Amino acid sequence: MRIVIAGAHGQVARRLGRLLSARGDTVLGIVRNPDHRADLEGDGVRPVVLDLEQVSADEVAEVVRGADAVVFAAGAGPGSGAPRKDTVDRGAAVLLADAAEQAGVRTYLLVSSMGVDRVAGGGTPAGADEVFTAYLRAKLAAEADLLARPALAVTVVRPGGLTDDPGTGRVRLGHGIDAGQVPRDDVAAVLLALLDAPRDGAVVELVGGDTPVAEAVAATP
Ligand SMILES: NC(=O)c1ccc[n+]([C@@H]2O[C@H](COP(=O)([O-])OP(=O)(O)OC[C@H]3O[C@@H](n4cnc5c(N)ncnc54)[C@H](OP(=O)(O)O)[C@@H]3O)[C@@H](O)[C@H]2O)c1
Numbered sequence: 001m002r003i004v005i006a007g008a009h010g011q012v013a014r015r016l017g018r019l020l021s022a023r024g025d026t027v028l029g030i031v032r033n034p035d036h037r038a039d040l041e042g043d044g045v046r047p048v049v050l051d052l053e054q055v056s057a058d059e060v061a062e063v064v065r066g067a068d069a070v071v072f073a074a075g076a077g078p079g080s081g082a083p084r085k086d087t088v089d090r091g092a093a094v095l096l097a098d099a100a101e102q103a104g105v106r107t108y109l110l111v112s113s114m115g116v117d118r119v120a121g122g123g124t125p126a127g128a129d130e131v132f133t134a135y136l137r138a139k140l141a142a143e144a145d146l147l148a149r150p151a152l153a154v155t156v157v158r159p160g161g162l163t164d165d166p167g168t169g170r171v172r173l174g175h176g177i178d179a180g181q182v183p184r185d186d187v188a189a190v191l192l193a194l195l196d197a198p199r200d201g202a203v204v205e206l207v208g209g210d211t212p213v214a215e216a217v218a219a220t221p
Pocket residue numbers: 006007008009010011012013030031032033050051052053054073074075076077078088092111112113114158159160161162163
């Protein structure tokens with residue numbers, strides 16, 4: 001397969017890139033910082049330097065053309081304020097969707113976040129500060145934009161709190177599940193399995209659990 005990962009130097013993204021390249025898939029990784037190219041090359045991922053807050057859909061379409069799927073694993077990150085939650089977590093995800101549509105790439109995996117339903121209908125979640133609320137709103141808006149596009153087959157993965165613990169290969173995937181944590185290794189494993197069997201319009205929460213990844217993904221409608 002040929003896969004394009006946006007936010008390819010991210011911690012989940014690099015794990016996914018290594019899994020894909022290790023089994024022989026072609027992986028293009030979009031990064032904004034040219035200094036990240038060497039790390040990607042070391043992972044077996046072909047780096048493409050593009051700042052997704054600066055470029056046009058046309059430019060991104062040239063990168064994704066011919067891909068079997070695109071994966072959005074970028075994020076403005078912990079040190080960022082509310083404006084960048086909108087420009088990255090929503091805006092860049094939507095830009096990638098525009099580019100995928102333009103290039104005729106149908107399969108799109110979005111890494112979103114558990115808890116986004118807490119801002120559905122414009123609500124402000126109890127205990128969430130302004131930046132976290134903006135983050136959840138940006139993720140939810142990205143989901144809504146993508147899921148409304150008939151030209152795309154979208155799978156939304158909403159992980160709980162990400163950890164760097166070693167993956168267990170076992171997860172819980174579903175709807176309305178209790179908040180929890182999940183190792184980034186296991187998020188990458190779930191994304192890999194979903195790339196092999198993409199859904200169309202699925203939205204799943206993901207935390208650590210007892211079910212082997214392949215079984216959990218197979219049970220996802
Ligand atoms: N942390 C959590 O507990 C948690 C929970 C649920 C979901 N999530 C979501 O899960 C996803 C993956 O998380 P992670 O920890 O792997 O993220 P991460 O390590 O923070 O990686 C995010 C990547 O996005 C890149 N990026 C930011 N702005 C960009 C731009 N304008 N153009 C291109 N790339 C850009 C960053 O590049 P730079 O290094 O250049 O900034 C970084 O490499 C994120 O969407 C995150 O919001 C996180």
